[in-house]
Amino acid sequence: MRSEFLPFSKPQIGQEEIDEVVDSLKSGWITTGPKVQKFESLFTGYTGSPHAVAVNSATSGLHIAYLAAGIKPGDEVITSPMTFISTVSMLVAIGAKPVLADIDLKTLNIDPAQIEKKITPKTKAIVPVHFAGLPCDMDAINAIAKKHNLVVIEDAAHAIGTYYKGKSAGTLSDAAVFSFHPIKNITTGEGGMITTPHPSWHDELMLTRFHGMSKSAWKRYAKGGTPVYSIERLGYKYNMMDIQAAIGIHQLKKLPEFNEKRTRLANAYHKHFTKFPEIRLQQTVTYDHVHSWHLYVIVLDPRKINIHRNDFVGEMGELNIGTGVHFTAVHHHPYYADLLRGQETDLPVSSEVSENILSLPLHPGLDDQDAADVIDAVTSLIKKHSKKAVAV
Ligand SMILES: Cc1ncc(COP(=O)(O)O)c(C=O)c1O
Structure with missing residues (x-):
């Protein structure tokens, strides 16, 4: 038997992450700014998705991705029961109804045949979860979505580095949400990233992640910016900090x-x-x-x-x-x-x-x-x- 306890998980933080965080701390800019922009740009490069929006957790990412998808009170959204609670709690927060479709015993992923059985006139979206990092059968799921005019949002919390038929998770649907919680494949302490192919969703997510505000703090306070702003819609305080992105930039390289x-x-x-x-x-x-x-x-x-x-x-x-x-x-x-x-x-x-x-x-x-x-x-x-x- 081992003499020392082996923890289930442990984040791998190197000197590069530490130096980059120190650089942020000394720079005078520690919240959302140039390092978040850099991390988002590296993330689009890594996944191949045209847009990425960094947030402070996958939970908050799911919330605003559901809002960007137009999910409203009373809408039904089909997802897997084998997931962390955020996938469904953020639907409940909106007033939508989570509808659970059973998993396949072999893959532990949602079973497309079960999804089909759960569709009603109130169904608005499907949220497949790439459980443990094994991609769901996205062709089958997207075909069901197309047939019934539904939105698809990947819960990609486990899926950084997951590929389906040569394409990265995060490029397989209308939007995908990744997690950088400390047990995930890469971490930012806490954090998340939303990817989407839709420019209009990207603009909406940028607004809702920060109070519904027309301008980010970086644009207001950096040289050449103007401090005047307006609130365009209901929004949240879900932005990622540069201190977090500083870690993420190096984690993504590794x-x-x-x-x-x-x-x-x-x-x-x-x-x-x-x-x-x-x-x-x-x-x-x-x-x-x-x-x-x-x-x-x-x-x-x-x-x-x-x-x-x-x-x-x-x-x-x-x-x-x-x-x-x-x-x-x-x-x-x-x-x-x-x-x-x-x-x-x-x-x-x-x-x-x-x-x-x-x-x-x-x-x-x-x-x-x-x-x-x-x-x-x-x-x-x-x-x-x-x-x-x-x-x-
Ligand atoms: C499948 C799944 N979805 C969403 C989340 C939420 O991630 P976060 O902790 O970044 O909010 C997790 C976290 O464990 C998860 O495993």
Whole structure:
């Protein structure tokens, strides 16, 4: 057993990020300004999306992307139950109705066939979540959207470095929202980015991310600017600071190296765990894709293993390995169980996965010994609790 606790995740911050933050702090300009503009421009270059708008979290990004899409009170929006709560809470904040469509057990992504069943005259949008960094079947989803005249917004919180048929996540729909929370593939402390191909959405997002104000602070206070401004519409305080962008600029440069390491670790896990029938793994898909490996999840099969996920997580902790739970399905949280009562009957796959899923440590700071320790710990618990072991 490991002598030291292995945390589930750890941001990789180097001297370049530290120097750039210090540069911002010393420059006299620490909030939204030239470094945010630079980060946005690097992000459009990386993803190939024509527009990027930096915000202070993916949660706020989802909120204003939904508003830019014209989602209104009473509209229905179809999304996955296997997501972080922001995907649905920001719909509820607008007064829209989240409609959950079940996932595919192999990919853990929303199942396009289930989306089709949930469409009503009130449906306005589909929000696919690229779970763990595996791209959803966007051709199938966009075809459904086209047929029913719906908007598509990717929840790309896990998907920086994800590609679908040669195209980056963030270029596959009307808008996409990325997260730079510290456990994500790259971080800005807290932060998010919205990409969109629509110039009008870009203009709208720039307004709503900062109070609905006609001019950014940078344009008001920088040399040559004018301090006069007007408020054009209801807006929010969702802007990213230059201090955050300073970190992001260098994290984005390191992304290929980070994701290569994640992929190598995920492949090592996969090679080992695939032999155990007691757990299910996220299966890759037949279409051409690149997985960003934001998360490596295992799903315990209660028919083959004698331990509940919560106890498994506890025993992993006793072996000094940190784990995560991504996710408790939306309709299993008490508030949403009430709010969305009745929807659970159509969600058998996500209900079962929700009770049995856990995420293993996966980040570029892990070395081969760390990965071997994770593999040993999971293997020992599978062997200890396998129903096969009991029957023999
Ligand atoms: C799928 C998904 N969507 C949205 C979010 C929200 O991201 P943020 O913490 O940047 O608001 C997360 C964060 O964990 C997420 O996993």
